[in-house]
């Protein structure tokens with residue numbers, strides 16, 4: 001018996017007791033903090049959450065004019081056979097997927113993810129770019145990269161009507177409108193207020209959770225995936241990890257959240273902090289991926305880098 005603990009049994013008990021007390025207090029405290037109407041309850045040890053919702057037919061999930069032209073009278077009439085949905089994840093670095101991505105009929109990108117200097121891994125074509133209200137400035141600031149380079153691309157801006165809508169206070173709408181005027185070959189749209197509402201309802205229906213009450217923000221990935229399912233016969237997604245990736249053991253190695261921000265935050269840290277975040281609003285990246293995994297079984301969606 002080489003087990004020669006210096007602690008006497010009594011001391012051990014006291015230490016265990018103290019740990020138990022601290023744990024209990026922590027659990028008590030965390031279950032009382034935040035004031036949302038429900039909590040995201042982690043599955044045994046893993047991150048990710050039970051989906052209570054039902055699924056919708058996304059090929060015809062919403063009708064009417066979902067996308068309003070920011071200038072002129074263009075309508076969104078894109079239909080694509082094979083689409084490449086290129087995420088902004090650093091999983092793409094070193095992938096050499098550029099040529100394969102560029103072979104797709106339509107290439108869909110998000111926010112201010114650039115292609116310059118990353119062509120080898122992410123390709124150089126952009127048919128459509130889905131941009132969050134919070135990324136508008138970052139896109140407009142680099143017209144050579146995002147507005148001039150692919151003159152006939154489609155830009156879809158999403159955001160709360162109070163921020164980016166026609167009637168919103170502030171300059172965001174006018175800014176986007178100027179882009180529409182200055183680059184007439186671009187087709188720039190804003191997600192209509194009624195459609196924004198439908199995106200919220202979709203989240204509620206798929207997850208069983210009210211977006212606002214659960215203090216969730218939808219991600220650009222959520223909008224982009226839904227729009228891609230609407231427009232594309234099949235989708236190859238590049239760089240998206242599966243829902244449970246960040247809780248797998250051994251822990252995945254650290255890597256940047258964005259391929260174009262090598263010194264930016266770590267991917268899994270970002271996902272986990274957002275998924276767990278209760279104070280304020282947060283993206284539920286992991287929950288969203290669970291929904292994507294469900295959609296992948298219903299629509300022709302495949303994932304590469306990593307493959308799943």
Ligand SMILES: *[C@@H]1O[C@H](CO)[C@@H](O)[C@H](O)[C@H]1NC(C)=O
Nearest residue numbers: 069071072073074075076077
């Ligand atoms: C769009 O506007 C242009 C010029 O303002 C006009 O020539 C064209 O007929 C309009 N198209 C539709 C579909 O209304």
Ligand SMILES: *[C@@H]1O[C@H](CO)[C@@H](O)[C@H](O)[C@H]1NC(C)=O
Nearest residue numbers: 098099102119123124125149
């Ligand atoms: C994209 O890359 C291919 C080869 O990788 C090249 O032939 C083509 O000219 C590039 N297109 C643009 C728009 O940069």
Ligand SMILES: *[C@@H]1O[C@H](CO)[C@@H](O)[C@H](O)[C@H]1NC(C)=O
Nearest residue numbers: 148150151152183184185186
């Ligand atoms: C815009 O589109 C028109 C018609 O398709 C084309 O003739 C023109 O060269 C395009 N302009 C740019 C800047 O690409």
Ligand SMILES: *[C@@H]1O[C@H](CO)[C@@H](O)[C@H](O)[C@H]1NC(C)=O
Nearest residue numbers: 081082083233234235300301
């Ligand atoms: C899914 O899409 C791929 C690529 O377009 C195609 O080859 C395949 O036949 C499709 N599968 C189904 C089940 O439709």
